[in-house]
Amino acid sequence: MIVFASRRALLASAALVFAVPAAAQDTTPSANPAAAAPTTAAASSDQGVTGAATASTDENGLGDIVVTAERRSESIQRVPLSVSAVRGEDLRSFQAGGDDILALSGRVPGLYVETTTGRIFPRFYIRGLGNIDFYLGASQPVSIVQDDVVLEHVVLKSNPVFDVAQTEVLRGPQGSLFGRNTTAGIIKFDTIRPSEEFQARAAGSYGSFDTVTFDAGVGGPIIADKLSFRVSGLYQHRDDWVDNVFAGTSADGTVTPKKNAMGGFDERDVRLQLLATPVDRLSILLSGRARDYDGTSTLFHRAALKKGSNDVSAEPRGQVAYDEAQNNPQRYKSYGGSAHIAYDLDLATITSITAYETAHGYSRGDTDGGAAANFPVNGVPNGFGESQGNLRDLDQWTQELRVASNGDTDFKWQFGGFLFDSRDTTDFYQRAYFLTTAARNPNNWVRLRNVNTSYAVFGQASYRFTPALTLTAGGRVTEDDKRTRLIKTADTAAGAITYRGRTDVSLSDTQPSWDVSALYEATPSLNLYARVARGFRGPTIQGRSAVFNSDFTTAESETNVSWEAGFKSQLFDNTLRFNASAFTYTVKDIQLNGNDVNGNGVLFNADKARAYGLEAEADWRPIPNLAFGVGLSLLHSEIKDPRVFAQVCALNGVVVCTVENPTIKVGTNTFAQINGEPLPNAPEYNVDVTARYDQPLGNGGKAFVAGDFNIQGYTQFVLYRTKEFTANGNHEAGVKLGYVTPDDRFEIALFGRNITNQKNLKGVIENYMAAVFNEPRVIGLSFSARTR
Template sequence: MKMRKIHAGLFAGTAMLAAMPMAAPAQSAAAPASSDSDVQTITVTAQRRVENDLKVPVAVSVIRPDAFKDYVAAGSDTLLSLSGKVPSLYVETSTGRIFPRFYIRGLGNIDFYLGASQPVSVIQDDIVEEHVVLKSNPMFDVGQIEVLKGPQGSLFGRNTTAGIVKFDSAQPTETWQGQGSASYGKYNSVNVDAGVGGPLTKDGSISFRLSGLYQHRDNWITNSYTGNSDDGTVGGKDVMGGFNERDVRLQLLAKPSENFSVRLSGHYRDYDGNASIFYRGSIRQGTNAVPSSFDRSVVAYDEAHNNPQAYKTHGASLKAVYDFGGATLTSITGWEHLSGYSRGDTDGGAAVNFPLSTNGGAPVPFGYGESQGRVHGLDQVTEEVRLASPDTGRFKWQVGGIYFSQKDRTEFDQRAYFLTNNSFGTNPNPNNFVLLHDNNTSWALFGQASYDLTDQLTATGGVRVTEDTKRTELLLHPNSVALTIPGTAPASSFACGTAFSCRLSDTKPSWDASLLYRATGDLSFYGRVARGFRGPTIQGRSAVFGSAYTTANSETNTSGEIGLKSVFLDNKVHFNLTGFYYVVKNMQLNGNDSNGNGVLFNADKGKGYGMEAELEARPVKNFRFNVGFSWLHTKIEDPNAFAQVGAAGGVLAETVFPTPFPGTGSNSGLRFASINGNPFPNAPEYNLNLSGRYDFPIDEKSRLFIGADFNMQGKTNYVLYRTIEYTANGNFELGGKIGYAFGRYEAAFFVRNLTNEKNLVNVIDTNNYRAGIYNDPRTFGIQISGSFR
């Protein structure tokens, strides 16, 4: 079944691209090319300068705005939609749209804790989005998306051991410009993305850009459960799966003189929807094949009130740039705020439907579970000051410093908190929750310089020193109920340094060095070594079960890569090729404790190596295509590292290699397996992405077009230990559109997940749940878009 799926996917993707060039000879020789008939020069900002990619000794993939609009036409999550669209980038979630987790070259973090750190940094319009919810702020009115691969040691700093996903919005301009797209499709899905801007003064010294995003989808998943519920959950038809996303951004740009500019930006987000939908029992023991009878539109949840989720975020930034002539001073100040909650049925089904046999007794319902994470308020403040030489000359340099501060109050609620019938006689139950105060501060000093050793050879090197401090404190309940959980350990057992409080701090250097050789004006070779640093992490959520905090020490990633970048056929073809190898020391990992709660630990090291290739081409008039491929091998190396596996009453819920061993004492009902030699979780062995478009000219201004995109991922483990069940191999999706264009305006019919694949994309492995998360079903509709300038 796996091979049939892989062959079908490869055939579909190959046929998609093969069919379009066949139409090329049919075009009229006199017909004009489409407005974007030639591959444009690729410019990137990976070194904090706008540069031709051929001159940058860093592996960078670029996602263009027109491709991005295709991916999100059905109202899809603007960040999760990027998964697999360039080599070595993977994005997933087990907490819905408010918690995307990014992986680059296999390195990421499966931790679902609201305070989790990730080794992939997300930067939006020059502001680092550190908290996992801030990372979910959607992108719209996009200027460019860049994926920087490998540790970014000197210019971007901590928590970039895997790389960076960098988003740049369309900026204010001195002339009137605008763009917009609107789509409508299945499930009453709506996606509207628009931006407009221009001068506010006659001389263009003050300009603006107003951007907005609106996404909506009706509920389409039925909760078929009709029995008793301990927390008052009521099922019904079409009660889950929908969402409302409302976002706006305003930018003002002032240029008082040729040498001085100030950009003030503000944004606001209002989102509501559902947490991830787990389907309990959808994964069958002994196989990873998705049953043909599986139905994504029906669940049976006995708790969690149909998984509600809602967050609001807003923020502002001020970027000031002054050019002294011999150097340019840049100051970037940012503030972000968020609040909201997410609640879910974490066992993924109704306990009465999954009885567990007990010793000689009748089977009893098993698996009641729900949880909620709530951020009462988070504030992030950042400041960066950078002084840089001009972009010209043989010697270029940058020096600067950053300050980062994040404070929040985060609440975690477990099942007993929501029970309506309890010994306290209250609703909600004042039990089984915690309120934490998290404080993270960081500062860094950095510098980087490059020198043209010859007209063809450039050396670049940089270093950064970062201090990162985290502190988590146990607070009282908002209603001033003292936090001493009846029947469990006393509050003093939460000590990590002092009672109720845990503090970790570390100071480390990070760096990078590279050589770039310009063989010709269109061909470059480079080699790069770099080290990245991820700060220590505290997992405070464990306190909800009366358990002590768990922590992980800092990790470092030392990476080496070599590559080539090329342009040929009169700028019609770009081809990049990279090989890499890296070693992560003190690798931060996340497993489960006896309550199914995530716990942190460090593995001795992890290793990864692989290759990436990208081709962007327009070989004939009116036809363009992209091909991306990455291959990856990863391995955890620590003979003393173990992970808890899914088991209930000592009975395994999956097939585990090597055979797990039983715990002892209070863990006697649990099973553990060695993870030494295992691949990283959510690290596909390969990724293939294809996209293409062909335009059929009608006259000087109008044309018909057909476009498609295809993505396939290789074998992927979703957990730390080896199983048959919690893996996927050959997952693929195919999307496409066909339409009519007139000048800069288009109308098209689109489809996403054309073949309606049922892909397992995540799991919850606690107890015997065997619950999976799956991709969206096939969606289709109409889309109109256009731009002016």
């Protein structure tokens, strides 16, 4: 039997007076600036560095969407896989209320995003497959790719997206072209690149809690036809708005009570791109970026959940009672740069992408979610918990070399190689380190050194056998090596070493990834496709347990074989785009996270997980001034392994939640069988609806109203089934009312995000019955401007 488990800052006017105009990618009429694009999406760049292609439009219909899901520009209707695209303009509208990348959750069929570690550690799930582990060294089966650079470390995955042209979500294994750790899919962000014409855009907003967002980009030629530039920036700010109401004594010097103690943030980001074309055949794109973030880690609300219910309506969103952790500070800085070089050989293009990323920072939190004095047992304060993770240093190098055929020929191909090297030093501090009382232990922390190297060769070929039928096949072989060393152990206050586990663990695996697909043009307006793909997530090492004097835990590689089939259609004189796909997949040796018999977080493999479902998207423009968008995803998932049990919610030996699975006892601990349970954070359904109506005005401008609504079905937050740790019917709505000038260069609007102030349960801390909530309602004013 296996037993396991789991900031006032810039004035609003500063954002609004910057009327620097928007890039060409934003010239497409929007179906809903307040929501995900139900019309055209701006195209990202092709293989390169030659700039982004614009999406075509027609006056009364839908424009074409160009994506780079197969590493070359192609209409989304002719890509034989399930892919969605969100325009940069629409993503910025989502983020007007201060949101970060989590704003995408539920706005794309099959995509769910959450965090219990603040804005520096989002966790992504596609078709239900993700990773609930909050360890700084955790791997995920969803890869984030920004401007052709894979961001592997969980902190790098939180890099803000700004001045972005387009976001693509690719569902299903993408190992052939994008490598390991893509068993669920990838999220691909393409920023607006330098052009040979002057282009500028800006979007600013001011709203509740002094929330300020300012996203801008400006660029153009330096030397005609030879050198151009683009400078982009993002500023986001929110005042602290959550009160700490605890009035007792703190053992670590936290000053309480305190009004407006936490919940705010400051995000500052800048990027510079230089595009050189010294000769017609050669293009060189150099990019450098910097991030400076200061905010609040996730706030847990202890005892917000009552036994027998998942109703959190009585818990005040704007206050907590924390006795420790200095009001949950979180600070990170990161920097990165890349060189993207492409040389045209007529028949083919050679592309080299070299990139370096680095980051450092920390996050501290009151992990029990409340003051222990408020929860006594036999008159004694009960439940102390705080921790801090420090990413001391991270260095990630990547190198890709790719050769790809040119032109729209019957036979298309590409092949190449990829190198990856990531090294980090990470510290974990536990409560005793921070205490100011006699119980302080300055040695209650560990230091880990993690090294991950990977090497791969890959190729893909596509052949158009007939004007209607195209077959594509791709493959990749990857070696993935990981090593974690324990540099410092968690010792007693006197310096005695009590750790007896391993201090140096290495794992290595070599695995193939592949995909085969067929695309059939049934009619000029209907394409049918089918795809089967295999991918793998590399082996993983969990070393954080050493801070509790527990041995490392590990998991071997997981593999996913996925089958899907669907259609892509453009109907009624191109006024309706309707795409849908059905899928099924089996993940063998799936990596899961839970707790061991001592309550320490562990990593392990279960036998398998199976899932099936469908995704559908419809964009409809029945009349020129009215547009609708609907997205739907349905999912059924199951963990399949009768040997695996998960430790349940327990405090002081008492099970505090309502467990609905068969349980066993191991010593004083209770474990639940999870065989047949759904994957955590895998909504059974998700529906996203958007709409926009434009009313032309006599001066040539237009007034508009736009709205969006999202609802998700039953979602389980932990591995076992309970009445408390679930959500069903979580929903949010947004609205936007505005005016666009006659030249389409300026827009001003009133907006609301989470307009009904819905309080949704988004995560839990099991033993403390603690809840994590979604963002509060933000109402404000937004402004955007762009060049024509």
